[in-house]
Amino acid sequence: MSFRIIVLAKQVPDTRNVGKDAMKADGTVNRGVLPAIFNPEDLHALEQALRIKEQRSDAEIILLTMGPPRAAEIIREALYRGADKGYLITDRKFAGSDTLATSYALSLAIKKLKPFHLVIAGRQAIDGDTAQVGPQVADKLDLPQITYTEEITKATTKEITIRRRLERGVETVSCQLPALITVHSSAASCRPRNAKLLMKFKHARTVSELQEESKDYTEMLTSKPYLQIDEWSVADIDANTEFLGLSGSPTKVKKIENVVFAAKESVVLSSDDKDIEALMKDLIDSHVIG
Amino acid sequence: MNNIFVYCEFDEDHIADVSLELLTKARKLANELGCKLEAGILGHNLKGIEKHVFPYGVDVLHLADDKRLYPYTTLPHAHLIIDLFEKIKPEVALFGATSVGRDLAPRIASKLKCGLTADCTSLVFGDHKDNKSGKEYTNLLYQIRPAFGGNIIATIINPDTRPQMATVREGVMKKEFHSESYKGTVKHIDVKELLHDDLFPVRVVERHMEKRKVNIKGSPVIISGGYGVGSKENFDMLFELADILGGEVGASRAAVDAGFVDHERQVGQTGITVRPKLYIACGISGAVQHTAGMSESAKIIAINNDPKAPINQIADYSIIGNIEDIIPKMIKYYKKNTK
Numbered sequence: 001m002s003f004r005i006i007v008l009a010k011q012v013p014d015t016r017n018v019g020k021d022a023m024k025a026d027g028t029v030n031r032g033v034l035p036a037i038f039n040p041e042d043l044h045a046l047e048q049a050l051r052i053k054e055q056r057s058d059a060e061i062i063l064l065t066m067g068p069p070r071a072a073e074i075i076r077e078a079l080y081r082g083a084d085k086g087y088l089i090t091d092r093k094f095a096g097s098d099t100l101a102t103s104y105a106l107s108l109a110i111k112k113l114k115p116f117h118l119v120i121a122g123r124q125a126i127d128g129d130t131a132q133v134g135p136q137v138a139d140k141l142d143l144p145q146i147t148y149t150e151e152i153t154k155a156t157t158k159e160i161t162i163r164r165r166l167e168r169g170v171e172t173v174s175c176q177l178p179a180l181i182t183v184h185s186s187a188a189s190c191r192p193r194n195a196k197l198l199m200k201f202k203h204a205r206t207v208s209e210l211q212e213e214s215k216d217y218t219e220m221l222t223s224k225p226y227l228q229i230d231e232w233s234v235a236d237i238d239a240n241t242e243f244l245g246l247s248g249s250p251t252k253v254k255k256i257e258n259v260v261f262a263a264k265e266s267v268v269l270s271s272d273d274k275d276i277e278a279l280m281k282d283l284i285d286s287h288v289i290g
Numbered sequence: 291m292n293n294i295f296v297y298c299e300f301d302e303d304h305i306a307d308v309s310l311e312l313l314t315k316a317r318k319l320a321n322e323l324g325c326k327l328e329a330g331i332l333g334h335n336l337k338g339i340e341k342h343v344f345p346y347g348v349d350v351l352h353l354a355d356d357k358r359l360y361p362y363t364t365l366p367h368a369h370l371i372i373d374l375f376e377k378i379k380p381e382v383a384l385f386g387a388t389s390v391g392r393d394l395a396p397r398i399a400s401k402l403k404c405g406l407t408a409d410c411t412s413l414v415f416g417d418h419k420d421n422k423s424g425k426e427y428t429n430l431l432y433q434i435r436p437a438f439g440g441n442i443i444a445t446i447i448n449p450d451t452r453p454q455m456a457t458v459r460e461g462v463m464k465k466e467f468h469s470e471s472y473k474g475t476v477k478h479i480d481v482k483e484l485l486h487d488d489l490f491p492v493r494v495v496e497r498h499m500e501k502r503k504v505n506i507k508g509s510p511v512i513i514s515g516g517y518g519v520g521s522k523e524n525f526d527m528l529f530e531l532a533d534i535l536g537g538e539v540g541a542s543r544a545a546v547d548a549g550f551v552d553h554e555r556q557v558g559q560t561g562i563t564v565r566p567k568l569y570i571a572c573g574i575s576g577a578v579q580h581t582a583g584m585s586e587s588a589k590i591i592a593i594n595n596d597p598k599a600p601i602n603q604i605a606d607y608s609i610i611g612n613i614e615d616i617i618p619k620m621i622k623y624y625k626k627n628t629k
């Protein structure tokens with residue numbers, strides 16, 4: 001049996017470039033208009049898996065992501081860096097899922113990939129900054145969890161030892177496997193794409209992508225089956241739709257406001273001596289300072 | 291009416307500040323609803339701990355005292371709180387958005403299948419009407435938080451699941467005694483009965499906790515520097531000004547990323563939230579992620595050579611010019627005119 005590692009990664013809108021039309025009227029994110037990237041901390045998670053693979057010849061890395069069809073892009077990115085296989089969970093019925101519904105779907109998919117030793121997630125995704133999906137998947141799979149991993153210092157088939165980065169310090173813990181860990185941004189950055197792997201997996205596709213490109217894929221997939229990125233729907237993971245999407249999400253977005261500054265009446269001053277001196281005098285007289 | 295619950299984080303020998311801030315907020319929310327405030331402390335050697343939390347207005351304090359509960363690991367804490375929630379069925383449950391709270395709360399929410407909102411910056415009660423079902427709700431907890439990298443402010447509600455769970459970062463709420471003589475009752479959780487060996491797959495091998503070096507949050511005056519300060523050396527001017535004014539030096543993330551100052555000084559959405567008497571923003575443009583952490587300061591002075599910098603819009607005084615000119619002038623005037 002191989003040492004199977006499942007890496008959870010999410011394709012996220014790059015929140016550093018948000019425009020006005022980024023939100024839909026129902027309060028969910030309009031992903032279509034934003035550049036989509038591999039969630040940064042999930043790359044750190046992938047790197048931790050790749051490091052185990054360097055040390056254990058029996059290690060196998062599976063990248064699992066749930067998202068729209070284009071999220072297959074991050075599976076390819078993971079293959080270029082050394083992941084062995086990818087699964088994309090995609091279905092319209094997942095739309096609008098909050099962390100609870102997302103973790104439900106991911107946990108069902110992970111059950112299909114049993115037996116595994118380790119599930120590695122990022123600490124948090126930059127679109128929501130919630131850091132909830134990791135622990136919630138762990139709960140649904142009845143796994144112990146170790147959050148904020150900075151480094152895996154040892155991994156055997158039975159036990160893992162990890163240094164965690166906490167707000168005000170570090171902690172080393174060991175834990176029985178299987179387990180779920182989440183990886184912090186202070187962990188090692190992910191290695192770049194590997195040129196050989198890039199050549200090998202450049203044409204890796206999901207079936208829907210191939211249909212979109214109207215290519216004849218049957219032949220390619222029989223001669224090079226590793227190029228197929230598997231797609232799973234709600235039915236494939238035996239999910240109960242009641243627990244998915246908006247209906248499976250106890251949190252509702254009531255209101256969204258763009259951030260606007262309530263402009264104050266501000267006094268504009270220059271750097272002239274007299275302006276600065278008047279200001280300082282004011283502050284001292286009113287006991288704000290001094 | 292069911293009550294409001296706060297998970298109080300126990301750290302070696304005291305209750306974390308963020309928990310006391312949450313108790314302060316939760317007491318006010320409980321008064322609004324006319325319900326009680328309950329709290330839970332899970333740790334070891336907790337004798338006498340109640341007198342540190344009752345003044346914040348705690349009516350019922352649940353205590354679990356066992357050496358296996360400190361240092362914190364997820365499963366035993368989650369198990370005890372889930373069991374407690376099944377018994378007391380709180381209306382609202384609040385956790386610090388700390389390494390512990392953000393590890394624990396999602397696990398509990400998953401088990402109880404209830405909604406959880408991370409990193410709230412404001413919590414208020416309000417009403418809600420569901421457009422589809424027409425169902426009306428009163429006194430739902432509006433969980434208000436920045437989302438999408440701070441570009442929007444979202445109000446989240448959990449209409450149908452209880453407790454309504456939220457985490458809040460340290461420094462976002464104010465910490466205040468409710469009444470120094472306030473007395474609640476202590477209830478002991480039956481730890482021996484509830485904890486079993488399966489809950490301890492994780493073993494803490496080693497811990498190194500650092501004492502906090504700077505205390506920006508408690509400082510009445512903060513001189514904050516941004517990327518516009520330009521260098522580590524220029525930050526020395528800010529340190530000098532902070533020193534003579536009895537304040538602390540803060541920073542924007544760009545200044546921290548550029549290596550001008552330590553991360554622990556970062557103010558903003560992913561740093562600390564401050565509300566000093568005086569905040570001087572030097573060479574800071576005023577991105578929302580920064581202002582989220584300082585806009586409630588009593589007085590704001592912006593020093594920026596760009597008259598159009600957004601920080602000027604929230605400043606009481608905008609000084610247009612270079613920090614290299616202005617800060618030395620401030621230092622000089624202050625030294626000359628105070629003893």
Ligand SMILES: Cc1cc2nc3c(=O)[nH]c(=O)nc-3n(C[C@H](O)[C@H](O)[C@H](O)COP(=O)(O)OP(=O)(O)OC[C@H]3O[C@@H](n4cnc5c(N)ncnc54)[C@H](O)[C@@H]3O)c2cc1C
Nearest residue numbers: 516517518542543544558559560561573574575580595613
């Ligand atoms: C998810 C996320 C979280 C974030 N969290 C935070 C956070 O917690 N805190 C935070 O601060 N940022 C945060 N940021 C970053 C934030 O968006 C801004 O990039 C950052 O605040 C900008 O820092 P700045 O104002 O120092 O730099 P800049 O935007 O580069 O501004 C520099 C300013 O200095 C002025 N200036 C230049 N030279 C001089 C001079 N000689 N004298 C006077 N003025 C001068 C310029 O006119 C300009 O206005 C976050 C970003 C993201 C995406």
Ligand SMILES: Nc1ncnc2c1ncn2[C@@H]1O[C@H](COP(=O)(O)O)[C@@H](O)[C@H]1O
Nearest residue numbers: 008009066121122124125130131132133
């Ligand atoms: N749709 C998803 N598909 C795969 N992994 C996810 C998904 N959403 C969240 N995750 C994982 O859970 C972590 C925390 O996400 P979040 O709770 O959204 O901050 C991420 O860093 C990912 O590793």
